[in-house]
Amino acid sequence: MFSSTFRNRIMRVLNAFRFYSTNSVQGGEQLKCLADAVNNRDYLAVERIIVEQDPFEVRRLKMESYTSEEEPNIIASSSKSRLIGCLCEPEADAINWMEITKGKPAKCYCGNWFKLVDFEEYLAQPWKPKN
Template identity: 35%
Template sequence: MASLLYRSAANVVRRSTLISAVRMSSETPKVDPERGKVASDKVSMPDTLGHAVGAERFELLARLAGNEDPFDMNVKSRAKGTVDEPTLIPSLYDSRIVGCICEEDAVSITWMTLHKGEQKRCMCGYYFKLVPLEYKDYGQ
């Protein structure tokens, strides 16, 4: 039963990963940075986008541009996971917490902290490496 549930969830994750990969590969359209902030004859008060600042505004602008996962938080499939070809984990920071489901029927997640510039091996034998996330300007 657990195996069946895991396979169903894995198929959903694969499909959503494929869709977001196709979206990310296309050229991102520019979003007007003044959108929602400036009053016009149609609108007299700023909308949600006009009130948002910082990370929230970045996320809203990215979603308007078609990027549903601007912070790369979605589930990723493991690559080969060898010393020569580790699974690459993108991050805006110098460290990131990563969870690994070591076995197909595992009921727990193995958590580890990855640091910039070094590879880390999970208990199941897969290697992971932190790489810088490509920053896209959405017209903040």
């Protein structure tokens, strides 16, 4: 069904993903944050770390509908920049991709604001349960 070249490419990508995902967990900041949260018995932070902090998971998040430069959507990352996509409208078929960097918030074409922060700053934000 698939050519051997195509199969080989897929296997290389899967092996690279397994290598990076296991190496990042062994010495990453996430385990330090998780250990601190467990030692401090902050179980709400433990839940947030386990549920929200998988840096390799691609997922669709529903953000607040109104954001401003003072109160942007917060995106956690351990790198200096990150590629994110904004749907802009609920019925949109196209994704507007943009690269955001740590520091000042970035504005999408639709008016949504995004800010890239460290995981520690992300966890320090007041948490609102989703209804």
